[in-house]
Amino acid sequence: MMMIPVTSVKRFMIQTICSLFAGLFIYAAVSKILDFENFKVQLGQSPLISAYAGLISWAVIAIEIIIAFFVIIRRTRTFGLFASLGLMTMFTAYIFLILNFGSFIPCSCGGILEKMSWQAHFIFNIVFVIMALVGIFKNEELKQSNKKNVSKAKLTQISVIVIILSTTVMIVLFFTSETIMHKNNPFIRRYPQHPVEFSALVDIKYNSHYIAGISDSRIYMGNYQYPAYILSFDHNLKKRRVEKMHLDLKSKPFRTITVNVKPPFFYITDGTVPVLLRGKIKDWKITKDLKGIPYFTKAVIMDSLSAVIRSNNSKKAANVIAVFNSDATEKISYKRALLEKQKDGIFDTDGMLLYSSESELIVYLYYYRNAFFTADKKGTLLSRGNTIDTISHVSFKVSTLNNGKSFAISSPREVVNAKAAVYKNLLFVHSKIKGKYENEKLWNRSFIIDVYDLKTMTYRMSFPIYHTSGNQLNSLMISDNNLYALIGTDLVVYKLSEILKKEIK
Incomplete structure (x- = not known):
């Protein structure tokens, strides 16, 4: 019976994860670009980040495209996977805040993802967060398979820092945006669902x-x-x-x-x-x-x-x-x-x-x-x-x-x-x-x-x-x-x- 080398399995797994991330980010970015005005309107009506809609609308698209290239190129793959982890954590935190603390639930995604419920989208994001973590650890194992100084503890530490920082950024955006919207509104209206x-x-x-x-x-x-x-x-x-x-x-x-x-x-x-x-x-x-x-x-x-x-x-x-x-x-x-x-x-x-x-x-x-x-x-x-x-x-x-x-x-x-x-x-x-x-x-x-x-x-x-x-x-x-x-x-x-x-x- 023919045995498949462990290295080949890891390489296939990493390639699959990176391809999924690249496909997801490119698809999401292109969907937003094709319907950019609607995407910007939806962000402007978000109960979390309304005040920053103009900046975030372009930033998200640019970041998604850049990360997609990072995960495809082998030399920048680890960095791309950490960036993917950070971005997907931010998306996950955003949905969590929307569902639990937002005054209403908007829509701010395009294409096929728009047809998901917010609960399904939350689970979808968690799956990709896990995939990013798996990709990070397996990619480092593959890169250093012939070395004895692989530090899983260090990878874990960096991953935890990325998750905490990404979540914190979204929480800060939420609270500062709320203050701006209610007290120093930059002329952005919010439209809850059917008041x-x-x-x-x-x-x-x-x-x-x-x-x-x-x-x-x-x-x-x-x-x-x-x-x-x-x-x-x-x-x-x-x-x-x-x-x-x-x-x-x-x-x-x-x-x-x-x-x-x-x-x-x-x-x-x-x-x-x-x-x-x-x-x-x-x-x-x-x-x-x-x-x-x-x-x-x-x-x-x-x-x-x-x-x-x-x-x-x-x-x-x-x-x-x-x-x-x-x-x-x-x-x-x-x-x-x-x-x-x-x-x-x-x-x-x-x-x-x-x-x-x-x-x-x-x-x-x-x-x-x-x-x-x-x-x-x-x-x-x-x-x-x-x-x-x-x-x-x-x-x-x-x-x-x-x-x-x-x-x-x-x-x-x-x-x-x-x-x-x-x-x-x-x-x-x-x-x-x-x-x-x-x-x-x-x-x-x-x-x-x-x-x-x-x-x-x-x-x-x-x-x-x-x-x-x-x-x-x-x-x-x-x-x-x-x-x-x-x-x-x-x-x-x-x-x-x-x-x-x-x-x-």
């Missing part, structure tokens, strides 16, 4: 509606054109109801009536009168006139007796935030330091006024720059923050007309933050600015919603709300379980997933 899921849609036919409020059982729609009528649906959009308020439109010179529903009350506001009326939704009758409110351009109800407003009662008609309390001796308290002027104090401070009843937070988000602030119920500033885009100053020009008596925008203006909603500690912002590594198709067919934690003033995640028959997002509102969006004439309901719910404090 919201489509639930229902109804076409309400007219584009004059807006979302007026939410109760435990219904969502209420106001109508700018017919303000006395309230349209409501159950949360599945199945049961439709129309209510008529007992509102005498001729009793006051109403011009811009807005209805706010905060059960058990509803409120009617019109800053041109000015007026703030309150009634109960059980019969839709107005029962109280909250007198003493000044003229205003925006008003948000805080409770049954108070509201936060934006007025022009300031120098040169600049915007100013004020707190109104109908039960106080001093009914109105102006907070002139809240809005920060950049040009005229009117257009440059324009934005959205919001209030979180659950957290008792006033929130103001600017339209034309990446800034917002929070204040308590009395209008005391709590914190200032920024959205993740890079537009910190308004880009348009303002001209003075009529000898300084009026102002007008005299250049194109770019909207940064188009719509927003607040719920408990979270701020939801419809951003109009495209970030790094954005998926072009996703951007073109959806509204991108960025989520911020108002307690920590950090960016948390982003998700798309897809266009329906319309491509204009008119209203946005959030409840415990649902997100409601008015898109054109379509009222759409998305259910909040556990990924998003756990961010709500």
